Amino acid sequence: MKTIAKEELIGFRYSRKEVLPDPNEIKLRNMDLERALALGNLEHGKVKITFLDQSLNLFQVGTTVWAVTDDYVCLKGSLSIPKRAIIQIG
Template sequence: MIGTLIEKEEIGKYKIIPADVNRAVELNQKLSSAQRLGNEFKSKVSIIFQTEDGPKRVDTTVWSLTDDYIQIKSGVLIPLNALISVEF
């Protein structure tokens, strides 16, 4: 799996940038499922996103989903256009 694994608390240390390909539309269904898994079952998903330092991966629960962002624990937002992959 691509992306260096980091802790969700470390996300703020990185500058998140748009991924080479915007996958927001194709990942929408997966993100909705990830949100349901997080809210109802406290299940974690692997989210890979683009930063200036290269792809990073975080294993976390998705708390909410908007048209532009996913929100994870502690109010951390990750822009949808930065997402590379979402895996359960």
């Protein structure tokens, strides 16, 4: 796993397929994203997001979650990561 700065997300190519095979894991990821959103909005706290790129390489970024939509996680600096590429939020 490679840790990157959020600025390195510009131009990133993410996995096109859902990386979590189990619907229950997807529900847990959504709950974790909502917690990360609350942490970001209330305390400006950072979380670590682990995700896969288009070549299925594993990356991690430490950042503040500003918004969560149906398909994307919006980060500070007008950056976003598609939910389908996210494996874990910690």
